[in-house]
Amino acid sequence: MLNVAQPALGSQIRQLEGELGVELLVRHSRGITPTPAGELLYSHAQHILDDVDQAAREVRALKAAKRIELRLGVSRTMALLLGHDLLTDARRTMPDVTVRVVEERAPALLHALEEGQLDVAFLNNVGEWLGLERKAVLEEDLLFVTAQAQEEQEESIGFAEALQYDLVIGSERGILRHIVESEARRLGLDIRIAQEVHSLASIKAVVSAGTAAMIVPYSLIANEIRAGTLGARRIVRPALTRTLFMVRPHAHVPVLDDERVVRHIEKLTNAYLSIVSPWARLI
Secondary structure, three states: OOOOOHHHHHHHHHHHHHHHOOOOEEEEOOEEEEOHHHHHHHHHHHHHHHHHHHHHHHHHHHHHHOOEEEEEEEOHHHHHHHHHHHOHHHHHHOOOEEEEEEEOOHHHHHHHHHOOOOOEEEEEOOOOOOOEEEEEEEEEEEEEEEEOOOOOOOOEEEHHHHOOOOEEEOOOOOHHHHHHHHHHHHHOOOOOEEEEOOOHHHHHHHHHOOOOEEEEEHHHOHHHHHHOOEEEEEEEOOOOEEEEEEEEEOOOOHHHHOHHHHHHHHHHHHHHHHHHOOOEEEO
16 A cells, blocks of 8 residues: 555656656556556666665664663672662663673672673672672671560670670571671681571571571661661671672673673662661772
């Protein structure tokens, strides 16, 4: 359908016949019939229109192919705290960038970075890793946590005093347990381990019941602190901290050349900091 009025179409055909110097249509009482020249021109026109359609499809495909994808790895805790911030701001500020969030444990995220399946990930207390670059972005205090403490949350407790309590603690491979045990060993202090539990939810349940305490960062207990089911105090003499690193492959990562992507990652870091303050600070 050309959407052209018949008189105008007839005028255009006659003009085309004049330009080509040949008759394209035979007009008679029963209508019109294409001449051999008209049939040849029609055949070429079909090929031209097909080429135009194909060109349009290829241009649209090229535009789609230029969409950028940011593959971002985070812990379950970070994903829960940031929630829609991980994606909502990206859709608004960089609509041509697809942000794919991968929520996994640290070993899985490190493996994905090594295999080129992630562009960047946030990991706690990660050491030097062959083929990867790391940048410390945030330091988070470890807190002494009990069931609905009598004292204000801002009040501190000495590390040696905290170790006088029965503690429920994670597995031996856990980062937090390693921090606590390393510092206790350095100071020649003993740890009273009441229970060793591999699930964070189970650890919280034990502490909420009032049978033991735990040493964790605020990010792991933010909801319980807000709800008033747990109380926390900063550990001092010495302070215990963990460090959040931004980790990326050592090889060139094209998506990280985009300034909008870099700003988005910085926004996520600041959003996380605003949630865990005042028990954390940028490095």
